[in-house]
Structures are given as structure tokens and as C-alpha cells.
Amino acid sequence: MRHQRRHVPSDRGSWRSRLAGRCAAVTVRPLSAVVPVSGAGVWVSRQIVARSLAVLGPALPGVEVRRVPGRGEWMGRGEGGVVLYLHGSAYMLASARTHRGLTSRLSVMTGLPVFAVDYRLAPEHVFPAAADDVRAAYEWLVRQGFERIVVAGDSAGGHLAVDLALQLRREGRPGPAALVLFSPLVDLTLRQAMRRERERRDPMISAVRARRLVELYTSAADPGDPRLAFTFGPDDLLPPTLIQAGGAEMLAADAEYLAGLIRSSGGECELEIWPDQMHVFQAMPVLVPEAGPALARAASFVRTHLGSSRLEEVS
Template sequence: MTEWRSRSANAASILTLRQISAVLPPEQAWGLWAARQIVARIMDTFGPSLSGTTTVPVDTRTSDRRRVVGEWVYGRGVGHDATARAIYFVHGSGYALCSPRTHRRLTAWLSQLTGLPVFSIDYRLAPRHRFPSAADDVRAGWDWLIDDCGKSPKDLAIAGDSAGGHLAVDLLLQPEVPHPAALVLLSPLLDLTFELARTWERSRRDPAIRSRDAARLVELYCAGVEPGHPRLALDVSGGRPLPPALIHAGGAEMLAADAIALAEDMRRSGGDCDLHIWPDQAHVFQALPRISPSAAPAMREIASFIANSLYDSSIGEVG
């Protein structure tokens, strides 16, 4: 039954979202606006409940005057009282589409399951803000949590989906950046040329988007920059070992190839990485529990991983 529901949802995606993404021109303002509205509506319609969630907007500056914009998210039952531990969340969707608001249902669920507050960074979007704007904002948010909020890296976990995964890995490859206790990546984007995705597509097409359409979207952020730039073509296998990581991807999505390659590169560099490819699941299926029966067990696995990595298995309810 689970397999049937997932395949039915994927089939519906092929008939709707996949076709829409093929005809909306992200290079034009109206096409990008429409894509943002569609993605936001999907996340709202098929995401988890927001019941009991509270948020606190943040618009501040670091001690060296870099701007930090985002929101603290407290899931149901998670208090606002000061706590050392927290999760830093970096959203995805091609550097151009989403925001903490579109991902609020997912971050609220993550907060509820772990019992931890989640800080979701609102980095600047392409095409108005091109590379390295998003990466700079993600770095500013991380530095603010540590230097200005006084949090210890060992009490923090970083989570990111899709392009947010690329931004999180880029952050942690920088030699002077302190590492968190854990890294969680959902359908991470690694190869911005989409060659890995194109190879995967030859055997199974992604239910949500074609690689060429995804590449057009990402190009809004990377335009004018050489593909081999070290902040874009990440040298994970040759870089510093990353913190203990859990990577999830859907077996039906083209970025499963990126997830597999990223896990292999992390292990090659000396890091510890668990990879879970969920059969028949689409891109960032964890955000869509109303159509993906695998979302709930996947989120429980993520919550358990974070709890264990933060050396406190009593955090939250993960059962």
C-alpha cells in the first residue's frame, strides 16, 4: 500500500509539477513568480500540521555588522526558554524559490520531534542576489549563532535540503568554520552541472522536474561564474572531514545520484556518513507527509540521529 501511494503521487507529479516546470521560464520575472507560488502551495497543502507551532522573526547583525535574517521555529511542546542545543536549517529550491516560510511546516516538525528550537536562515535569493550571496548569508547565520548567541558548535546540528545541502556542505568545508555535532542532508544537491542527475535520468525520470529545467533555475544563482569555482564544484573527498552525517534521498529522484556521490566523498575524506535511499520517494519527500507515507519514519530517523549525535538520547519524542 505504501509503495502504491508513493508511485501514485509520483505519477501525479509527472502530469503536473514536471510539466509546469518545463514551461515556466525562470529567467523571466513572471515565470519565477509563478514557480514560487506553486512550490509554496504544494508545501502548504501536503506538509505536516503547524498546530502548536510558534515562530520568532530575526533581523539582526553580527558583531562585525553582517546582516542575519531568519526565524526561530518552536514546534508543538517546545518552549521558548533558553537552551544550549539547537538546529540550524538551510532551505533549498534552487537558490531562487523558497524561504523559511515555505519550509516552516518541515522545520516545525523537526523541532517537535527533537524538542529543539530550529533557526531557519532567510538567505538572499537569485536572480537579484547571485553567487556568493546565499553562501555568505549562511555563513553569517552560523557565525551569529556561535559568536553572538553564545552557542557551542557541539550543541548544534545543521540540516539542509536540496540546494540548502550544497550550501551547508560548502560552509563546513571552509577551514576556519567550527563543525557542529551533526549534519543532516535531505536530497542534497552536489553537482551544479547536473551531469550526475542526467546520468540517473537515463534509467529513471524524476517525477518532479527535468535536469535541464533544474539547471536553468540554478543558473540564476551561478551565472557568470566558472563551473569549476571551488565554492560551487565542492571538493568533498579532498577537503576536511565533515561531521557525522545522515543523508536521505528518494529513489525516484534524480538527485539520488548526488546523494550517493556525496556520501562516498564524505567517507573518502575520513568522515562518518549514513546514507538512506528511500525507494519510490520523490525530492524532499519528508516535507510532504500527506502524500508520502515514508515521510514520518524518515523524520523519526532524522530526529534520532540528531539526538544521538548531541549525546542526549532523551531529547524530544522520536518514537
Template sequence: MDTRPPAPQPAEVTPLPLSAPPTPEADPRKPHERRPSARSLLVTGALRLGARPFIHLVPGHARTLRTARTTVDAASLLMRPTSRVHIRPLVDPRVETDRAERPVAGEWVVTREGERTASGAILYLHGGAYVVCSPRTHRPITSRLALDTGLPVLVPRYRLAPENPFPAPLEDAVAAYRWLLDRGVPASGIVIAGDSAGGHLAAALTGEILRTGLPRPAGTVLFSPWVDLTCEMSTRAQRRARDPYISAYAARRVARLVVGPAGFDDPRLALLASPWTDAPPILIQVGGAEVLRPEAEALAEALTRAGNDCELQVWKGQMHVFQILNRVLPEASAAMRETARFVRRVVAAGTTATEAVA
């Protein structure tokens, strides 16, 4: 199987919006500042009543989580990606390199236009509390990213806990980033992105790149990032937040399996304690109603305090990773447009900087 990414070629990427954004005359506020739509209120209300009670009771042991993983993967078969993208499997054992590299597996999500003209790529790390989900479950987000930006999206199938506790997922994410670099995709054209636990992983990968001296990516996008795996902040927020379905108490039980016997001592877990020196531009989107909001705000504050370009968008009334419902919720569609705007900006800036150095 040909594992090569689409050949990087300088090109101006034109977004492919799925729906027209609201006109400024209709509402002068920024999209994330507007009141939730009736459709959004209906969906979040249904989740609060139907899904959250079950999630709150999820036990923190491996057998139940493996059952949940099988169920979620089976349900993802019902979510067919749009016909406007191609899904291409990727399996590369990495035997040709002189370095001891981890295998890279996952999938490419590409458009016909992006396959021919892409000047970079998005490295997307899916969420699922580090214990469930896969590249397939997050195709509503990855296919929309490919369509709106014109860039191919690489979604690695990283190892999951409890069988593979942290830092196994981070090692796989680093391997995927190196894989892109080794195949000629310039770091100035790569945007790292992720949601929930994948948001934590995307931020941890960015920090690891800075720590180890790998070429810095163009930018990082975090959707509802799970910043504090000790769940101290979200547990405090649970008392006053009306999160539609995320339970901080269930997350805390799962987190013990994610970190494994080593516990929470690995400094790569502690995003708020990272120095964040010379980080790339970062966009953080978080729902205003979710218990992870204080964590996202704390991370944005830490990044800004360190002198970095960080844009925080708190989407009023929205739930955890609402972007995955971009075919249903107008707010989710608007959030994806905002993300595409950010991606185009940082990739264009990275390309200009690279050309200036050359």
C-alpha cells in the first residue's frame, strides 16, 4: 500500500463552506458569543436527560471500558462520511528508517482538490477519554476539516488505555508527526488538532515537540481539551456546571486507568505546569456549559502569560465537543468555519516565514 502523503505543493487553499455564516447585520456579536439556537437547546436537553445519567455511572475498570469501546466502534458504522471526501487507510511499519521508529497506523481523510494542491496537513488526534473511539468515530470532524481547509487530515490510531497507559498515546502521536516530516510535509504547513482527551494529547504533543527540538508546527487546535487529568478542576466545576453529559466523577475513575501504575507524576501530563516557551499559535474552543471550561480557560491563561498567541473561544451554552455535530447544529458548523479560518491563517504565516528564511 502506498503510504506516501499527498505531495506538498505551494498553493492557495480556498475553503469549501457548507453553509453561509450569519450576516453581521443580523447579529454583530462573534459567533461564539451568540445565544444558543433552539436546535442546540433541544439536543443538549435530550443528552442531559438521556445520556448523562449512564455516563456518570460508568465504572472505572477495564472490562466495562472494553465493552464500551466495542459499542462505540459499532455505532460509528452508522455515521457515514460525506461523499466529498476519500478515506484512505494507512499502515506503515516504519522499517525503512535508521531510527527506532514506532509503526504508524490510521487513516487519511482527503478531498479530490486537497489531494492535488495541499501545501500541508492536519494531524488530528481523536478524543474518547484515552480509552474508547478511533479515527472512524471522528470522521464528522475530520471530513469537515478536510473540506473547509483543503488540507489532507491524518488521523493516527494511537494505542488506548488501560492496555496501553500514558505515555503510549504520546509516543504514537510523536511517531505520526515524525512520519509527516519524513515524507516531506513541512512543519510550517502542519496543524496539530484534537478533541477532549485528544485535545490533551494534541497539547502534550506540542509541548513534546518544543521540549525535544523537533520543527515547530504551524499551529494547534484544541476542542474541549481535557487539560487536568487529575480532574480536580472539573470536579469542583461539576457542582455548578450544567454539563449536558460529561461527568467529572466518571472521568476521574477512567483517568486512573489512563495513567496506569505510574500515576500522575509524568510531567508530560501536567499541561498547566509546562513552560510553553515559543509555542505555535493555538486556538481553543470550549462549550460554555461543560465542566472542562475552567481547564480550557486556565490553559489559555498559561499560554498567554508565557507570551504566546492563544485564541480562546467559549461557545455560549454549548456542550463537550459540540463540533462533532456540525451537520446538525449551526453553532458547530460556525465553530468549524472559525477553525478553518485559524488553520488558513497559521499555515499562510508559516509558509511566508519559511519562504523569507529561504
């Protein structure tokens, strides 16, 4: 049984990342509190997320994008395996397109193709629609001949990644070679996050507000459903897992909680809490200097578990 917390380059975040956190606390967090969680408010939120990521984490030029209608899109090319990427944003706000900055960098750094899933979004589609689409995408990759698949995801995509790995394990099916999770959402009741917020306010959104967004996906489901509320039995061994979270975000608590669950089942987990970083800081390289080094660590982890040493760092 191994549970490792890896040291990060500094005990403090860069001045730019700390300044970004302060700015988010007086702009993003108040805005997130007033946009309605329905109808036009959902549309507005989707536009804000799409435009923000396009500016703060644009796609790398020259990386090939290939759309697969009804499933998602390929980013880049390569050999030796594939990364299946699951975007986050509360099951309702983002898409494969909004995350091209992150997926293009992962493709270049790993030398692998990345397939980003366009799963159905809440509130139009509720649980288990997103999880079912992720499972379908994984099985589609297997049918394409991919035998070594790393599943990566951020925020709600992290929850979807763990659900997929657990379902495959419990069915006795071949699972991912590894998991890479950025700021994973694990406790959908947000209780872990609420406890964290009593110690340090998240600069981007409150735990109460985040729970209201997540409930648009889960409200019709049994909250005790094992696909929503994870429990790990002695046979629920996940593949080697890397978890990265920001020290300034409330979901650092979920990252630590998930690492504990993985450890309790005998799994291998590397946990990195990057000081003073916000939620999914890896997606904001224009704003946050630590985004590049964090993604480089993730790329190295991917290649290690696919049996290759290739690694290229990009800004």
C-alpha cells in the first residue's frame, strides 16, 4: 500500500498566481453568486467559461483538431497509447472545445493523442447521462484498438474518471492504465469543501453555490448511489493515480479525501497540493506561471505509466 504526497517547487505560489486569486475573489466569486442557476443564467455562465478559457488557456497553434460528431474531438497525434480527457465545470458549463488549451498541451507534452469527450450536459441531461457518455467513449476507444488508455479529468470530470475506473474494476473489465485528476470533485454533497471553506475562502465560488450547480445533474438521483457517493471496498483498486489541486481552492479537501480512499484500498496515489493556486489552475497558463510545470509533471506521470520517457514542456 502506498500513498505519496509529492513536494512542489515552492512553499508559496508566484506573485502572479496570488494576485490572480485576489482578483478572482473580488470579481469571479461575486459574479458566480448572482448569475441565476437556470435558463438564461446557464447560458450566460457557459459563455463566461468559454471566453475565459479561450483567453487564459488558448489552444497551442499547430496542434491538429479532429471532430468526431456525437462523441467529442481528437487533439494531436502520437503513438504508444491515448489520453481520454473528461472536462469539468459542474457537469453543465464546459465542452471539449473550451478545454482545447489544456488538451493541446497534454498532447504535445506527452506525445500522445488526446480524445476529449463531449458528454451531455445538465440541466438538459441529468445523472447518469454524463457518466454513460464517458463509458461509451472509453469502450469506443477500446474498439478502435487502443489497449493503453490514461483517463484524465478536471473538477466534475475527475468524479467521472473515478466512476468509470470503479465500474470497470467491479465488472472485471480492463481499466485505465492510470488516472490524472486536476482539482477533482469527489464529495458531491460538497461537505468536504464546506469544511475547507471555513478555513480559507475559495476565490472563485462558494461551496453552497457549487452544490446548487452540481444538483442540476444529481437532484433526481439517490444521493447514496455508489456511482455518486464513492466507497472503496478491499477489491476496489484504482490504477496508479496522480491528483493535483490548488492550495487556495476548496476542492483541495476533496483531493485529500480521494487520496485517502485510494490508500485505504491499497492503491498507489501521488497527491500534489500546489500552494496558493486556484481551481484547475493548469487550464490558465497565460495567467498562472505554475500551470506549465504542473502539466509537465502530469505528462511525465502519463508517460511513466505508459512505458515511455518522452516529455516536452510547453508554456
